[in-house]
Amino acid sequence: MATGSEIERLIQLLARLPGLGPRSARRAALVLLKKRDVLLEPLAQAMQDAAAAIRPCETCGNLDTVTPCSICTDGRRDPHLLCVVEDVADLWALERAGVFRGRYHVLGGALSALDGVTPERLNVAALLERVKADIEEVILAMNATVEGQTTAHYLMDLLEGEGLKVTRLAHGVPVGGELDYLDEGTLSAAFKARRGL
């Protein structure tokens, strides 16, 4: 392509973002170059600001401008409840749902023999330290995948001797879900966990 190497490099880096392939990265680069003042320059600045300001929380692993993060230091949140998630994205999802008013612990992934993710590569040691300090309930909010559930079982075994209440998220029919479109695993889980009205 007879274009400057600056454009090529921009496209190559954009193509490494999730959700953008080589073709959509080209489209994105063109839009950026056309909207130089309102998009390209502000986005470059926002990235530099984020790179300078955002860091992982030393306590829970959340990403924030301060460490410990604003969730860990929020006095209105219940310090006795700890929700363990695989990833910061899961923490954000739970915060958007506004369903949990305790604190979080981000593992940084899930156990996976295939990908070589062992317990040592996850933020497990810090979790065992944290639960010693006045935690009453640990909620294991892993993904409902093989890796997530393996991780949940592993953590349940580890936490068994600590005298804690350990819970996990309910599995069942998603709200708004139609039975016809659900897989057998979900239907079976929903059936087994049926409740009296």
Next chain:
Amino acid sequence: MATGSEIERLIQLLARLPGLGPRSARRAALVLLKKRDVLLEPLAQAMQDAAAAIRPCETCGNLDTVTPCSICTDGRRDPHLLCVVEDVADLWALERAGVFRGRYHVLGGALSALDGVTPERLNVAALLERVKADIEEVILAMNATVEGQTTAHYLMDLLEGEGLKVTRLAHGVPVGGELDYLDEGTLSAAFKARRGL
């Protein structure tokens, strides 16, 4: 969301890229923050470099680090052939195909009554200037959309009196295309333009 406003701003700006919605922008922001050294900082730098270096070519409207652009100044390209395209993306697509060795003229869009795009808002006046200078053939490579074809007809009328050969791209069955999956318009165009073997 209990996260720094730097993350929020990054997500908002990323969500304005084509191909990324609010959800995928969040995923992209997380990936960027996790890959700070190998992705976030290089991408911010690449954007600043592009913002500083890339500008539209004064002659043809292509985007490049120099103006006139490297295509306009390439002595190996035929200066008597001019290919008119709607957008820089179309120019890039033709260059990737490596099918054309003349020069380009980027209109900056297509005529559209609905979007209020009149001839004055396109790079038409400069095109009329350029064709006076030793051009033998003008290839109208508009998109095969209503707007693109309207623009092609408008330009054909304008260029009629200039004593030029004016051509347009062929319409027909795309290479690799199956008739069963093509629309009636394409099949009809391919039939009408059938050629002897």
